[in-house]
Amino acid sequence: MSVWGKLFSAVRGGINEAAESAADAQALRILDQELRDAETALQKARSDLAGIMATAKTLGRRVEEARAKDAKDLDSARAAMAAGREDLARQLADRMSRNRADLTRDEAELQRLQGAQAQMLRAVQDTETRIQTMRREAESVKANESLLRAQTAIASSHAGVNSRLGSAMESLERVKKRQEALAGRLEAGAELQALASGSSLDQALLEAGIGGSRSSADDIFAEIARGEPAKALPGPGAGTPALGHDPKG
Structure with a gap:
């Protein structure tokens, strides 16, 4: 042909x-x-x-x-x-x-x-x-x-649906990783700020019972029962003798 x-x-x-x-x-x-x-x-x-x-x-x-x-x-x-x-x-x-x-x-x-x-x-x-x-x-x-x-x-x-689903899952994983990284940076920043201000040390001392003055209602009630005089709260100059004053008399 x-x-x-x-x-x-x-x-x-x-x-x-x-x-x-x-x-x-x-x-x-x-x-x-x-x-x-x-x-x-x-x-x-x-x-x-x-x-x-x-x-x-x-x-x-x-x-x-x-x-x-x-x-x-x-x-x-x-x-x-x-x-x-x-x-x-x-x-x-x-x-x-x-x-x-x-x-x-x-x-x-x-x-x-x-x-x-x-x-x-x-x-x-x-x-x-x-x-x-x-x-x-x-x-x-x-x-x-x-x-x-x-x-x-x-x-x-x-095929297109599977491709779009795979892309969506990858985007979701990236968002989760970014959120985790951001949360870590925020926690680290808070810790650094506490160290710079000394508040974390003061908090640790108070929790150990060192320094500061914390009186509970039970402590005050015990003082009243013993008839002890009220404790004076320390002032700004407590523990330092005043100028021109002899502490002996």
Whole structure:
């Protein structure tokens, strides 16, 4: 095959694939339209069947009336013959002959209509069953199509989701490490500030019971019970003799 022939075949194959893809994409819409067309045709068939059934009923009543009239004329003809009125009996025979010809024609038509009615009734019932089955299958296909679309979307975005989740976890770890480092720097700064001010040493001495003056309510109550004089609180110059004053007297 020449290059041009191969190229033409490739183009034709691409067109066929595009047409098939378009048909597949519209498959559910086409199926819905075909089902609607089938239901429209079924309604027309029901209407035609109703007309055939009405005609058959009317013709059936006419056949029954003709049979009843034939039986009555036969009895009357026999009575006329018994009464010696052969003329009346012959007239009744002529009328019965015409009526029986009409009856035979009507009975044949009734039989034909009844056959067509039965055949059409079966066709309508079969069509109704097929349409109901196709409707259920169409609903199932639609549900499967929705499920497949969801699965396809999940599958196509799965790699991207995993990548984004991994990036988010890395960012979270970086934030946690930064927070831990910041907390460590704050604690170290507080310790350095306490050492610079000496407050940490004073706090340690107080906790060891060295220095300072801390009296609890129990200590004061014990002093009161012993009758000891109140202890003077040390002033700014406590422990240092005043200038010009002899401590001996």
